[in-house]
Amino acid sequence: xxxxxxxxxxxxKVGIFGSxxxxxxxxxxxxxxxxxxxxxxxxxxxTGSSPVGIYDALTRMYEAGELDFSAVRSFNLDEYYPLPPExxxxxxxxxxxxxxxRVNIDKANTRVPSGVAADVEKxxxxxxxxxxxxxxxxxxxxxxxxxxxxxxxxxDGFFTAATHKVALTENTIKANARFFASEEExxxxxxxxxxxxxxxxxxxxxxxxxxxxxxxxxxxLTGGVDPxxxxxxxxxxxxxxxxIDEPAAKLL
Ligand code: GLP
Numbered sequence: 001x002x003x004x005x006x007x008x009x010x011x012x013k014v015g016i017f018g019s020x021x022x023x024x025x026x027x028x029x030x031x032x033x034x035x036x037x038x039x040x041x042x043x044x045x046x047t048g049s050s051p052v053g054i055y056d057a058l059t060r061m062y063e064a065g066e067l068d069f070s071a072v073r074s075f076n077l078d079e080y081y082p083l084p085p086e087x088x089x090x091x092x093x094x095x096x097x098x099x100x101x102r103v104n105i106d107k108a109n110t111r112v113p114s115g116v117a118a119d120v121e122k123x124x125x126x127x128x129x130x131x132x133x134x135x136x137x138x139x140x141x142x143x144x145x146x147x148x149x150x151x152x153x154x155x156d157g158f159f160t161a162a163t164h165k166v167a168l169t170e171n172t173i174k175a176n177a178r179f180f181a182s183e184e185e186x187x188x189x190x191x192x193x194x195x196x197x198x199x200x201x202x203x204x205x206x207x208x209x210x211x212x213x214x215x216x217x218x219x220x221l222t223g224g225v226d227p228x229x230x231x232x233x234x235x236x237x238x239x240x241x242x243x244i245d246e247p248a249a250k251l252l
Contacts, residue, residue: 024053044140140201
């Protein structure tokens with residue numbers, strides 16, 4: 001059962017769904033409609049467990065012959081640092097496994113920030129320049145951290161515009177330890193798109209499920225724009241589409 005809630009700035013549309021599968025399917029349908037309208041779409045993509053359902057649904061649509069990724073280009077939000085792309089905990093590895101290896105996208109058209117660049121500042125500047133040259137993402141997929149982070153833009157006293165290297169918070173290291181053999185193995189840094197690139201996307205699709213995200217979702221939508229909840233910057237974006245389940249919507 002879907003309910004719609006409109007954020008106070010009118011630009012945020014929130015769909016509340018009965019299950020993770022339902023919200024993932026709806027988010028995938030939103031993206032698929034944009035892909036059909038623009039086959040050479042620029043997709044901004046995200047990792048974490050939340051968007052896996054979107055990638056499964058997009059793969060099903062591709063297998064059914066409804067979607068063509070051959071002209072699609074993509075830019076991922078972030079990557080652990082230091083972590084090489086062949087490491088099975090890297091976000092490059094995650095994207096290959098969960099989407100790129102399952103559809104007919106040309107991997108040469110997919111970008112993930114490098115987790116091994118010797119000159120990180122240069123890598124970040126080149127990443128922003130390439131995304132800007134492509135005109136920004138048409139659709140940017142986002143998850144949200146329990147602390148309100150998007151990409152790896154962690155709570156702070158300010159928003160950072162450019163793609164940058166960031167020290168992960170204890171909270172994020174703990175939250176992501178479930179993907180690693182132990183907490184010690186979680187990289188302490190990441191390279192993440194900044195808010196400039198995220199906000200330059202024409203449309204945002206944000207997915208969240210489970211009660212652990214309820215506070216972050218409520219702060220994002222109703223707490224005022226505050227860098228202590230990085231996702232709250234989306235209140236200033238003209239087209240945000242939030243797909244959540246009932247537990248994640250509990251505090252709305
Ligand atoms: C990770 C990623 C984010 C993601 C978030 C939530 O650290 N950098 O892009 O949205 O944390 O992850 P999950 O969807 O697994 O809860």
